[in-house]
Amino acid sequence: MGFELDAFLGRTSELRKWRQQLPSAAVCELSADLGLVPVTGKLAAEVGSRLGKEAEHLDGAARHREGLRRWAAQASQQFPVAQISACEFGNQSHDGASVRSGGEEVLAGVGLQSALDYLRDRAGVALGDRPIDLGRYRGERAAEKWAAAAAGIANAAPVSPPRTGSRRPSWTFLGGVALFFSVFFLALSFQQGRYEGGGITVHGVVTDKAYSPGSGAGVNARTASFSSYFVLYRFTTTDGRTLDGKDDVLPELWRSLKVGDPVAVEYLAASPDNNQIPEQRAGGRTFLVLGLATLVGGLALVALGRNANRARQLSGPENTA
Numbered sequence: 001m002g003f004e005l006d007a008f009l010g011r012t013s014e015l016r017k018w019r020q021q022l023p024s025a026a027v028c029e030l031s032a033d034l035g036l037v038p039v040t041g042k043l044a045a046e047v048g049s050r051l052g053k054e055a056e057h058l059d060g061a062a063r064h065r066e067g068l069r070r071w072a073a074q075a076s077q078q079f080p081v082a083q084i085s086a087c088e089f090g091n092q093s094h095d096g097a098s099v100r101s102g103g104e105e106v107l108a109g110v111g112l113q114s115a116l117d118y119l120r121d122r123a124g125v126a127l128g129d130r131p132i133d134l135g136r137y138r139g140e141r142a143a144e145k146w147a148a149a150a151a152g153i154a155n156a157a158p159v160s161p162p163r164t165g166s167r168r169p170s171w172t173f174l175g176g177v178a179l180f181f182s183v184f185f186l187a188l189s190f191q192q193g194r195y196e197g198g199g200i201t202v203h204g205v206v207t208d209k210a211y212s213p214g215s216g217a218g219v220n221a222r223t224a225s226f227s228s229y230f231v232l233y234r235f236t237t238t239d240g241r242t243l244d245g246k247d248d249v250l251p252e253l254w255r256s257l258k259v260g261d262p263v264a265v266e267y268l269a270a271s272p273d274n275n276q277i278p279e280q281r282a283g284g285r286t287f288l289v290l291g292l293a294t295l296v297g298g299l300a301l302v303a304l305g306r307n308a309n310r311a312r313q314l315s316g317p318e319n320t321a
Helices: 012-020 041-049 060-075 112-121 142-150 171-198 251-256 284-315
Strands: 003-011 028-031 034-038 081-089 092-101 104-110 199-212 228-236 242-248 262-268 271-276
Touching: 003 012, 003 060, 003 112, 003 142, 012 034, 028 142, 034 142, 041 060, 041 142, 060 081, 060 092, 060 199, 081 112, 081 251, 092 112, 092 251, 104 112, 171 199, 171 262, 171 284, 228 251, 228 262, 242 262, 242 271
Parallel strands: none
Antiparallel strands: 003 034, 003 081, 028 034, 081 092, 092 104, 199 228, 199 262, 228 242, 262 271
């Protein structure tokens, strides 16, 4: 499983002072003097709310983004702060960072190591000899897991194994989850297959960027939303139509693009309103394999669940609790 994490880095003792103004700031110790504050959904909402009426015209993602930027500038007046983003998916990984000091951005669009070097060499933050492991917690909700660990939740005593008669996820339920994902993957396979078979690629121009850190604060996974990196663009079809589009792209591309930059756009010849930035997701064959694999696995789990239920019914009432 990969991970996706947005966070602030700085001297741990300085980061702890943030809680006087940001109660949701969770400070995690990384190594020696270095600390990390994960950008949870709750923290992003809190800094966004500090903007007041001047941010009423901004949507949620833009308000969070501007709130994080302004907070970094404000906090850096006391001590340098690095704002970092890291992700890992399969065998691909990427990290990016910016550093502010004295309220000004002194490094922009650099890698994580450059930000760490600045904190060590220019701000005197001791990094220690222990490797900086930002992938300690996995998944798209890694920031929430970092915050939970800082609050001591991750180190709580493990839950005792369920006693006889307690409810457990059934094979049928797990099979249903797998079947749901099979439909999702097969739909993506069909969509990407349409682009691969009838897509036209033209040059477009970036008109805006948007970032949503997600709102998955807390433990309610049903209402969680995950970080998204959006690029808005304008392009002209081969028959002269000018259209606007928006796509959720990989963090590496999102950080490299600026408003006004050229960007490749792919659209369906029969339906130009269906468009995307190419090479930002797996191909149709990959999704087809995933869809078929989860379909077969889901059907097998459902069959296993039915057999287990039948066996419990045949074993008598004393074993069906």
